[in-house]
Amino acid sequence: MGIGERRAAARIGTVADARRLARRRVPGPVWDYLEGGAGAETTRRANIEAFEQVEFRPRVAASAGTPPPDLSTTVLGTEVSMPLLLSPVGFTRMMDPAGDVAAAGAAGAAGTIMTLSSMSGHTIADVGSAATGPAWFQLYFLGGRPGAEQLVDRAQRAGYRALVVTLDTPVPGNRERDLRHGLTPPLRLDRGTITKMFPRVLPHPRWLIDAARDRFQLDLVNSTTLELDGKTMTSAEALLHWLATPARWEDFTWLREQWDGPIVAKGVLTGDDARRAVDAGAGAVIVSNHGGRQLDSVAPTLAALVEVVAAVGDRVEVLMDGGVRRGADVVKAVALGARAAMAGRAWAYGLAAAGRPGVDRVLGFLREDIERTMRLTGAATVAEIDRSLVRIPGRWEG
Numbered sequence: 240m241g242i243g244e245r246r247a248a249a250r251i252g253t254v255a256d257a258r259r260l261a262r263r264r265v266p267g268p269v270w271d272y273l274e275g276g277a278g279a280e281t282t283r284r285a286n287i288e289a290f291e292q293v294e295f296r297p298r299v300a301a302s303a304g305t306p307p308p309d310l311s312t313t314v315l316g317t318e319v320s321m322p323l324l325l326s327p328v329g330f331t332r333m334m335d336p337a338g339d340v341a342a343a344g345a346a347g348a349a350g351t352i353m354t355l356s357s358m359s360g361h362t363i364a365d366v367g368s369a370a371t372g373p374a375w376f377q378l379y380f381l382g383g384r385p386g387a388e389q390l391v392d393r394a395q396r397a398g399y400r401a402l403v404v405t406l407d408t409p410v411p412g413n414r415e416r417d418l419r420h421g422l423t424p425p426l427r428l429d430r431g432t433i434t435k436m437f438p439r440v441l442p443h444p445r446w447l448i449d450a451a452r453d454r455f456q457l458d459l460v461n462s463t464t465l466e467l468d469g470k471t472m473t474s475a476e477a478l479l480h481w482l483a484t485p486a487r488w489e490d491f492t493w494l495r496e497q498w499d500g501p502i503v504a505k506g507v508l509t510g511d512d513a514r515r516a517v518d519a520g521a522g523a524v525i526v527s528n529h530g531g532r533q534l535d536s537v538a539p540t541l542a543a544l545v546e547v548v549a550a551v552g553d554r555v556e557v558l559m560d561g562g563v564r565r566g567a568d569v570v571k572a573v574a575l576g577a578r579a580a581m582a583g584r585a586w587a588y589g590l591a592a593a594g595r596p597g598v599d600r601v602l603g604f605l606r607e608d609i610e611r612t613m614r615l616t617g618a619a620t621v622a623e624i625d626r627s628l629v630r631i632p633g634r635w636e637g
């Protein structure tokens with residue numbers, strides 16, 4: 240953690256600041272991978288705009304001011320210090336060498352849960368031992384079922400508390416920005432690709448020095464270490480098996496035998512699918528459209544949350560991600576029935592802008608904004624953040 244990173248982090252006061260600094264620090268192709276959505280990016284933008292369409296109906300003069308509001312809650316039985324968790328983000332080691340380790344450390348320090356992506360640049364075991372708080376593991380079937388079995392086993396042994404199964408990625412989304420850079424799915428950013436991009440990398444010397452110090456460790460470590468029939472698969476093989484094995488509801492039965500803990504279904508957008516997830520044994524669902532990176536033109540997640548909560552909110556905990564950029568957004572999601580909100584790009588911007596201190600900073604001011612919003616809306620506890628606090632567009636009611 241260098242002085243440069245701490246200095247950069249000190250300049251971050253909003254997610255928009257982190258986004259601006261991240262864009263400046265990382266090369267264009269890395270930025271476009273982090274920021275981009277699928278197709279016309281309609282859903283990526285809509286996720287953010289949906290929060291702007293929800294109005295608060297504050298309870299004024301309701302709180303005594305002391306003690307300050309209590310932001311703590313529980314998610315799947317785990318205590319968290321605020322209703323904001325970290326969504327899984329792949330390829331973070333190319334945003335900053337500290338990558339997933341930084342995210343795990345920052346989440347632990349903030350008293351919340353980080354979710355490690357299957358597409359991580361640090362191993363499941365390394366992130367597990369670096370974590371100072373609870374962590375979840377997000378599963379893609381890298382290497383097909385045999386590969387998934389090994390990943391699940393590693394996550395279990397490293398102490399991850401829940402298995403998050405991402406369901407919205409039967410094929411990678413049409414990320415036109417990546418295609419423009421010649422990055423075709425399944426995305427691989429390694430030394431060869433970076434060499435080809437060299438002209439775009441040169442104007443970002445700080446990033447280049449950091450990546451060189453990290454010896455360009457850009458491989459997806461989970462896809463290079465899996466075995467099939469006694470032989471180690473290549474990364475390309477593991478990714479091909481993944482694409483040939485999209486997650487299905489039937490897999491939940493199998494996963495329940497492999498995994499001793501809650502299974503969370505990520506990528507649910509309708510009440511019907513939420514019911515299917517619960518019937519299949521999911522302990523929680525994450526209403527998510529992958530940050531607008533998979534199927535474009537689906538509903539913004541905040542709107543889909545209303546339908547999903549109405550369908551299964553009394554049976555399981557419902558989480559949401561997509562477009563969370565402010566503490567007030569977290570309060571809106573909770574008011575609409577989310578147990579907690581999750582953020583992907585917000586923390587990844589902090590990481591790309593300023594490494595671990597950048598993630599600490601983003602989580603710090605999001606917490607401050609949740610607290611301020613609770614005071615302003617008159618909610619003393621997370622339980623008091625209820626539906627009466629918000630007004631939503633009529634068409635969301637279904």
Ligand SMILES: Cc1cc2nc3c(=O)[nH]c(=O)nc-3n(C[C@H](O)[C@H](O)[C@H](O)COP(=O)(O)O)c2cc1C
Pocket residue numbers: 272273274286326327328329330356357358377405505527528529530531532560561562563581582583584585587
């Ligand atoms: C750069 C990037 C990489 C991502 N990688 C994964 C991944 O490996 N697995 C996954 O389930 N979701 C992945 N997601 C989706 C996030 O978990 C989350 O659903 C999304 O970022 C939420 O939207 P937000 O970025 O507006 O917060 C990724 C998102 C981004 C931005």
